[in-house]
Amino acid sequence: MQNEYGSGAFGDFAPIGADGRPILDYPFSWSWGPRMEGQAYTNWLGQPDTYSAHGNPYEQFYQNGYSASNSVAFEGQSEKGSFRMSITDENRRGIIEDNTLSKQTINIRGKSNLTEKFSIDGKMTYLTSKVKNRPGLAEDGANTALQLSLMPRDIRLSDVENNTVDANGQEIKWNLDNTFNNPYWSQNNVKNIDEKDRFQGIVSANWDVAHNFTITAKSGMDYIVYDYTNYAARGSQYQSNGLGNYGHDSGKSRVWNSDVLATYNTNISDVRMTLSLGSSYRDEYSSYVNISGNDAKVDNLYRISNYKNSYSSEGISEKGVYSFYGLGQFSYRGFLYFDATLRNDNSSALPKENNSYWYHSENMSLLFSKLFGIESNTFNKGKLRGSFAVVGNDTSPYRTQAVYNVDQTVTLPYTVGSIPSSLPSFDLRPETSESWEVGTELGFFDNRLQLDFTYYETKTKDQIMAVPISGGSGYSSKVVNAGVISSKGYEFQLNSVPIVTDNFEWNLGFNFTKSNSIVESLNEGLESITLNSLNAVSVEARPGEEFGSIYGYDFLRDNFGRKLITDDGVAQKGERIKLGSITPDWYGGITTRLKYKNFSVSALISIQEGGEFYSYGRAYRMFFGTDARSLEGRETGVIVDGINENTGFVNETPTMAMLNQYSNIFTNEIATDQILDASNVKFKELILTYYFPTSLVKNSFIQSGSISAIGRNLFFFHNAAGDIDPEAGYSSDPTGAALEHSSLPSTRSYGLNLKINF
Amino acid sequence: MKNIKNKMRPILVIMVVMALSFSCQDHLDDLRENPNAVTSIDDAALFTKAVRSLFQGTTDESVSRFGGQYGHYFMAGSTARLPDQYGDGFDSQYNSMFSGMYGGVIRHIEEVLDITSTGDTKNEVRHSIAYVIAVLGYAKLTDAFGEIPFTEGGKGKTEGIISPKYDSQDLIYKEMITSLSASIAILKTADPAMGYPNSDPIFNNDLNKWVRFANSVRMRLAMRLSVADNALSRQVVTQCLTEPLMETNDHNAFMIETEGNGNAWFTMRTGFPSIKMSTLLIDQLQSTDDPRLSVFVSKDGNGAYSGMTNGLDDTAFGNSNFSTKSDMGIALSSKESKLYIMTASEVWLLRAEAALAYANDPAQANTLFRKGIETSLNQWEIVASEVTAFMSSPAASLTGSNDELQIGTQMWLALVPNYFEGWSHIRRTGYPVIADRTAPNLSQGVTNGVLPTRFLYSSFELSSNKDNVLGAISRQGANKIDTPVWWDKN
Incomplete structure (x- = not known):
């Protein structure tokens, strides 16, 4: 982030509209205004103010998250069988206000030897979780990281927080672009709740038919019920044109797996062998009902009946797989x-x-x-x-x-x-x-x-x-x-x-x-399979090439690879070529642990060499002028490296820095400068542990215990991409890591872990 | 007995295993059926889908961001105004417009054409009606992009073609005209029971209206070739004039969207991206005292009509007080406003142009010109006194000195709110004149200030269907927004 230039464009402030507020439409809602020297000006709210930077909005907006997890377990054993139960309670709070997770797990396991030759075993896990307000991502208008990264540098975050809604109930923003929200408006008015209950159970019976022949039958189920609701209040153009919206998805899924396996053991001279034959059936079933609506009738009611337009959909999916198999293990x-x-x-x-x-x-x-x-x-x-x-x-x-x-x-007389x-x-x-x-x-x-x-x-x-x-x-x-x-x-x-x-x-x-x-x-x-894409950049599979080549528009170049520059000093859009690859040359890690008496220190460092990714987030920050790299040539203009397309001489014509960014990134969609090297060396983890000495716990009911201080994702020793975490991908699949778009700040985490065994 | 039992045992085991695996196979067959959809359907349901998509296409991004601004009817706010600056950095929109037009109208109408041409479901009446819709879908695509997949277009399912070859626009227009002629011949004598009773969103299965519509579409296509293939244009126009055409507003092809939030211009006027009518349109209507002014344009906050100048650069736009300018008229942009594909007024004006150009009959041209204007005024329910007043004003009669300009200008007005057609009309005729942008406060974009003539093939198309699209580019010219399409010889 740069701290030298604030809102405006072409080095000027935005024109003032009839309501006394600056008209912050593009490009005047960017940070390409005059140099901030504490001069008097009219701020985005239409108030007299001094024109200066106000610190890092990320630090002010995001809070520290925390997580706490407690668990207890009981265990009992006898000749006739065994029993174990554990309960875990986990609570987390994210870096965004009201983003919480609460999760409880109960595990029960029991085994009974009915006869000497016949035993049954049962296990059950019940898990219930509730996540509130997962953050919006990427181009989502409610992505707070995108809004904050593009907010003009002279705007006080507290002003944004204190001015979210006008007298008519409409959202107040610094930007007329309706695809963005005020981050506090979206934090207060765009909500979601994700509830999930999961039941996993398995029963098995084991019959020792003879001393070297057993038959085992198992049947297990994984059953999930989920319920997801999300809504946005009225009053923001981005959210259903100001009408507000609501969605409620619910469904269940069930995977049932049953199998029978017969196993025979024998030794023939020095060869030990185990032979098995088995068969199984797997059934996967799921169903869902989704409802959604827009145009709220009254405020603050988030139920489907409150929406003038409503839609619903449902579906069922089922698949069955029969399997027959044989296994053999031999050792000599x-x-x-x-x-x-x-x-x-x-x-x-x-x-x-x-x-x-x-x-x-x-x-x-x-x-x-x-x-x-x-x-x-x-x-x-x-x-x-x-x-x-x-x-x-x-x-x-x-x-x-x-x-x-x-x-x-709803209204049509025909199908x-x-x-x-x-x-x-x-x-x-x-x-x-x-x-x-x-x-x-x-x-x-x-x-x-x-x-x-x-x-x-x-x-x-x-x-x-x-x-x-x-x-x-x-x-x-x-x-x-x-x-x-x-x-x-x-x-x-x-x-x-x-x-x-x-x-x-x-x-x-x-x-x-x-x-x-x-x-x-x-x-x-x-000719090509597009695996993933963002803006005009795609990750593709093309015959003869590495899996996961990154394609995008390059600059227009001559045969020697030099950029061809117009008489106005501007670079131009060229061919769509391979700009990189998602595959690193190699990756690795270093782990070390030092233990002295009851203390231990362990550390993990990860290394990646090579591989590229595309950062659309960087592209946005460059042409919005909030990135520190956008400072180059603000006063003098930028002389783009290349040759004049008409004269063939080296380009000496300066172009306005703002137009240079805007033209390359937005108008021409040239991705070359946003393809970043993913090479990095990261301090992933540091753990300090103290083990309670046995002398301390000897006479108590505690068997052993330890306390640890844990730090994760601490810092980069080296990061070729500078301020962007190469692991902050756009979506979770491997090709998604090649595309970054205004991801939430990566978090460093610190924790304490107390472990006591009774 | 024991012996038999021993011999029977393996046979029994084999039988049990076989019975088990057969029942397994039956069970898998049952599971293979998708329970969420059907495997056959009356083509009427797909026909209504295609027709609705065609109408919805008159308000989509190809119009609100591109066609309508290129046609100089209005200016959109926020990022939607960027195409108005004649730039071309809209890769994702080019892709979504291309795949959207194919995925909406073409996917469904190709299926209808397939269903109605074979087997028990063969029905040449439905096939002929469907073809008219297919022509309108393909015509918009080729007018927007130039060469497009046509003979192999939209046949991913019916013929398994997933990398379709591109065809020249010349071929596409000729094929469309030939097929429309075939449709007209069939529909003239067809039994309505064989059509789409109760499933026709446009004419409620009135085949007489379908004949007029099909012939009028043919007339529109023929006139579009007036420069590129003058001989064919004349020949087809002559043919069109021997068959019934759309003549009254009863014949208009329109639909009212009753689902969801209704006519999409309503949402765009009241919300994002906000549409303000152009200075060019307002000046034209004001300077001639045209009563359609109050229909097409809303008054601004001061009770006046104030337009936006198309093409303002960022600084000028910032200073323009965009938000205070005149919105699109309520009659065009309320939830219940009609969506139009073609109107009788357009046909009268096409005939006026043809009378002038091909029959060399200025008197006849004037009669047809006046008919076109009057039909348009009545379409918008202008009160009789105002109609009479306007019809007696100089704007409503050809003067003999600049007839093409007058016809072209009235056509531009008559096409409202079919703004995309307005852009095509300007590209072919040059009327109304859209001056090259030279003023310092106007953006010249990537075309040097010249009106864009097409949309780009997207980078996704260049990856997924590379050889075919590169073939199209080598025949047609560089993949730029100022490369003219074939019929655009003006």
Whole structure:
């Protein structure tokens, strides 16, 4: 954030409107006004004021969050069975006012040996949670981080807080753009509540038919009921044109999994083997009812009857999968191990002809240090392992059938039907993924130095996805077996204990991962699959390229890569090219732990080298002029690096800094300057722990205990992207991390953890 | 006995396993059916969807942000005004307009055309009616973008084409005219029972009106070729004049939106982005004492009519007191205001232009011109005395000195509130004259101040359908907003 220039444009204040307030329409609601020198001016409310900066609005707006979690557990055991129960209560408060989470969990587990050969086991978890006021994100007008990051630098946050609604009940803002809210207005008037109850239960019966033959039957359920309501009060243009709105979604989902497994153990000379045969059925069911409305009749009532327009929708989804499988485990003299599995699934989500698919896997490991008898104190463990696996997968239900929806209408005398925007696939095949890996584990000096290395290759074929397609087809996406993606990489891990004495121990570990995915081919003649997009930037899969290439408009350049500049000194929009990739060159981490008597300190540092992301948030702050980088050339103009398109000489014509940003970012949508390097070194975690000495607790009912101070996400040792956290993605999937848009500030957290075992 | 039992055992096991797996398969078949939708439907329900989408398209972003401002009818507030500055940084809007037009009208009407052309559901009357709607959908697309997927367009489901090839606008116009001629021939003698009784949002299945409408659309398309293919234009116009055309306001193709918040101009006038009528429109209506002024334009807070000058740059806009200017008229922008696709007044004025250009008959042109104006005034329910007064004013008769300008200007007014058509009309005829922007307080955008002539192909289209769209660009010219479409030779 810069603190030198306030609201206005072209170095001037906004014109004053008939109501005595400045007319803060674009571009005058940006921070491209005169230099702030404490001069007298009319502020955004139309009051005389002095023109100066007022600090960091983030610090003033956001509060410290906290979280507290308490749990107790009881346990009992006898020959006849065992019983355990635990209860956890968790409460959190976010950095935004009224953003809270409350969650309670109860766990019960019991086991009973009915006879010597027959036992039953039951487990139940009940979880209830209530989250209030999840914050709005990205382009959402109620995203407070976006509003604050773009607020002209001369505006006092307290003025914004004290002026949210006018006499007519309309929202007051510093900006006429109706796609933004006053952050305090949205904090006070845009609300949501998310309630969820979850029940997980599983019962199993175990029958020892003979001493080496058992049959186990299990049946388990995961049942979730949710209820989500959200509303916005009347009075803000962004929220349903000032009419206010309300939504209430409720639904349930149930996953029921039952299986039977017969297991046989035997030894044939030096070979121990376990053979199993089994079968299972999995049923996934969910349903929802959503209602929404707009145009509130009276204020402060958030129930559907209070809305002049109301809409509703409902749906049911169900899928079934039958599986049959066999497993075999063999070991020879404790140094050679071999496991194999074979499995067949039959899913209702795939078309009848293709609904059956197979899995298999083979794993072998050899403890060669034992085989060759070379184990010693210096070299105590040597293991080689290799595996091969084929995994099949289905998809979500109802993607193989063409259907028509019947539209909800209230006033029309005729029926309106519609066709879903996503095309089904009638000949969908199951996904398959083939992979193999080899690795080694080595231990030295009684495992004080351990090395683990793995190399792997994976080939995923026929991945099922709804691929966005040309609008010219009439549809927005089609479900397809997308193509072939191959990945390879290696992982390396080193753990060591350089020093250990009676009272002192030092642990040090490193890990390193390098992975690379290539799109080998795409089916159905697709030239590209857009995985995610924001503004004119997209993350794509194109044949022959890395999975997750970032595409966007570049500057117009000559054959030597120099920008071509107009006579006015302005850069121009060029081709749409690959500007980066989401894949880092490598990433890794360092962990260390020092323990002295009852004290320990542990730390975790993460490192990422390479990979890029696009920051639309940065782009916004640049052309709104709030970013410190936008200060360049404010008084003198900016001379853009490049050559004049007409003369061929180096450009010497200055252009106004504001127009330069506006033209590149907003008008021409050139993304090159907002593609940021994601390389960083982050201090992820620091934990200080004190273990209560046994002498202290010996005579009490406490068995052991500890107290820890924890700090997470502490700081960056190095961050190539400067003020933006590369992990603050736009959406949660891997491709979303490549797109950032005015995310909430990343939080550093500190905590205390007291653990007592009775 | 024991022996038999032993032999039977494996057979029994196999039978049980087989029975189990068959019943599994049946169960999976049951689950495969989507319980939330139907697998077949009367095409009437999809026809109503396509028709409604066509009308809704007269108030969407292609009009409120682009067509209406390019047509110099009004100026929108907030970010919606940016296209008025002749910029082109609207990638996400170009994409949503392109996919929106295909996903609304085209997706559903292509399905109707498919259903009504084969099997038990074959019905040439419905097919012919549906084709008129398809033509209107494709005409707007090609007028906006130039080359578009047409022969392969909207056939993702019916023919499995997901990367459709682009066609030249020349071919698209010729095909549309040929197919409309076929529709007209069928509908003239068709049995209404075979049409869309109770499912026709426009004419309530009055096939006589459908014939007039189809022929009038053909007339509009023919006149659009007046410069690009004059010979074909003349030939088709001659043909149109031998068939019934829309003549009275009873023949108008309009719809009233009763669902949700009604006519979208209502929300845009009362809320976001706020629409203020243009200086050009207000000056035109005021200078001729046109009684449509009070219909098209609301008075401002001071009881006067004050317009916005299109194209103001940011500084000038900041100083313009936008919020105090005249809104769109209530008759155009109340919840119940009619949405129009085509009116009789437009057809009279097309005929006036044709009489002048093709029949070289100024007297006939004047009669038709006056008919067009009168029909428009009556469409807006102007009181009889004001109609008489205006019809006797100089503006309501051709003077013989600047007839094209007069016809073109009246056409621009008659097209209200079909603003997108107004922009197309200006591109073809050059009337009313939209001067190149040279004044220092006007933004020249990326076109050097010249009126934009098309929308851009979006970056998503350039990624997802690359070869086909690059082919279109190589034939048509650079993907810029000032590259003219084929019929735009003016």
